[in-house]
Amino acid sequence: MDIFSLSSREISLLIYLAQNRAAEKEIEITTTQLANFFKISQQTASRCLLKLNEMRIVTWKSSPKGSLVMLTSQGTHILDQLRFELEKALHPDLTFIELKGTVFSGRGEGKYYVSRPAYMKSFQSQLGYKPYHGTLNVRIGNNYIDHLDLIRGSWPVIIPGFESEERPFDDVLCYPLKVIGLEDKVAGIIPRRTHYGANVLELISKVCIRDILNLADGDEIVIEFPLTHD
Amino acid sequence: MDIFSLSSREISLLIYLAQNRAAEKEIEITTTQLANFFKISQQTASRCLLKLNEMRIVTWKSSPKGSLVMLTSQGTHILDQLRFELEKALHPDLTFIELKGTVFSGRGEGKYYVSRPAYMKSFQSQLGYKPYHGTLNVRIGNNYIDHLDLIRGSWPVIIPGFESEERPFDDVLCYPLKVIGLEDKVAGIIPRRTHYGANVLELISKVCIRDILNLADGDEIVIEFPLTHD
């Protein structure tokens, strides 16, 4: 989904809806309200919502009493993308986005996921290396959560999901990163914003980052997300 | 200028130009380049630049050899506005934007400007009070410069400029603020981003803030810009 393929009206509508909390919950709204706010006709507002719904950018339930609208995760992602492009536009000299966080121990879930053979194979082909069979959990500092959101707006490396006998495995979104002090390439897996504890980042690399950098729980690390200016 | 009156194409173009440093300097570009990048026809790219130029959003000098384009301050302001709207969309629970800075002594220029009778009169009518005849200079901390840029994206109170015998006086842009610890209303004058030392904010209020809060040079103050959710 390219944000520039949306019309200005659709983007404005999305922003308006998000400002009214439609990213978190279903909100009540009427097409007339939207029409008045944007100084367009009620019909256009209706058609616009219809289209956003078809594109899976919002979910929309309409009735003769009004409408219930909520942004999908794709809808939120469009706003993230726009924010990312805008950040590069307003700071054209920026060469990377910085993150600081502290190392902590998870419950080995990362290890479980990363070592699924189907994922492993895609990591190898998409990132160019076979990752170490575990992840380094980093809790991003409060001052850097915005930066995490910014990175979410960039185009990720997509590790495709798959179906297993027990359950389906989702696509995994990776972002190429650099850990200060470490030579090896690193990729970060950023959970969706909606998750509880969305300030967590899981790092994968060819090597065991924790061992090489001699990290203990609570140690701070600095991470950079490179910005490639076309 | 309402950002929602621009087409998606115009906004994308503006972002693209800014990413290529057109906010700081004239950049060389051809309409064919733009056409290829956005997968549109060369004619549409040409028309689009023409329109942005007419709207004073960019300056554009075209010749049979190519084009020179640069964003005007209005062009940059549109990006700021978009950023501001996006910020509210991505953080709908935010009730204010915080600034921290340190007090310093200027050379009395603020005092000179504020006390022009024509300005004084507009301050009274637009802000509802006659400001103290001096400004409090605040140097905004590095971590808060982004927040300053955000505030720039909001709709300011505009104190109209005027012509005097000696020289013209520009419009003054004010933003309603709150200084923590002070009851009285405060307004901030934020210089244009292009100025050297754009991390400076001049506060005006009915009272002498420095005296009431007993501020010395170097003291830190905390400022809030309230966000009104429509």
Add this chain to the structure above:
DNA sequence: ATTACTATTTTGCGAGTAG
């Protein structure tokens, strides 16, 4: 009240091409 269909008008794109 709503949403949303149909008809009509307006806007805007791209192709061809001149300067």
Add this chain to the structure above:
DNA sequence: TCTACTCGCAAAATAGTAA
């Protein structure tokens, strides 16, 4: 090569109105 005109067609807007 560039920019930028005219023209024909397609997309999208509004108005009227039905459900």
